[in-house]
Amino acid sequence: MRQATLKETQRFMRQAYCCLREETVVLTRLPKIKVPLRKGRWRLRQPDGLCETDEILLDYRGEILPTFIHELLHRLHPDWQHRAIYRQERRLVRRMSHQQLTNLLRQIVAESEYRCQKSGG
Numbered sequence: 794m795r796q797a798t799l800k801e802t803q804r805f806m807r808q809a810y811c812c813l814r815e816e817t818v819v820l821t822r823l824p825k826i827k828v829p830l831r832k833g834r835w836r837l838r839q840p841d842g843l844c845e846t847d848e849i850l851l852d853y854r855g856e857i858l859p860t861f862i863h864e865l866l867h868r869l870h871p872d873w874q875h876r877a878i879y880r881q882e883r884r885l886v887r888r889m890s891h892q893q894l895t896n897l898l899r900q901i902v903a904e905s906e907y908r909c910q911k912s913g914g
């Protein structure tokens with residue numbers, strides 16, 4: 794799989810820092826969610842993150858950096874299928890330098906709010 798282009802990556806980094814300034818990003822402990830299977834059956838899954846209308850929620854027990862990138866891609870491309878989101882997430886992470894990834898993780902942690910538990914969950 795190819796990496797993201799330099800231009801794509803730079804654009805994404807700008808969007809990421811802009812999101813961290815302007816949106817509410819919350820570090821929390823997310824409740825398990827029911828994922829539907831066939832024939833009315835379902836199973837419980839632990840989400841690492843959720844992208845909601847007014848905020849991005851990240852579970853601090855999960856992989857914060859790729860999850861933030863993933864949820865931000867949902868925000869930026871609401872029309873994309875999950876496969877496309879995962880693909881772009883991996884392409885960006887491959888292209889970004891250690892320094893860029895470290896700086897982004899620091900910024901996520903610095904700008905996030907902490908919440909004990911997702912309200913209503």
Ligand SMILES: [Zn+2]
Pocket residue numbers: 863867875878
């Ligand atoms: Zn997703």
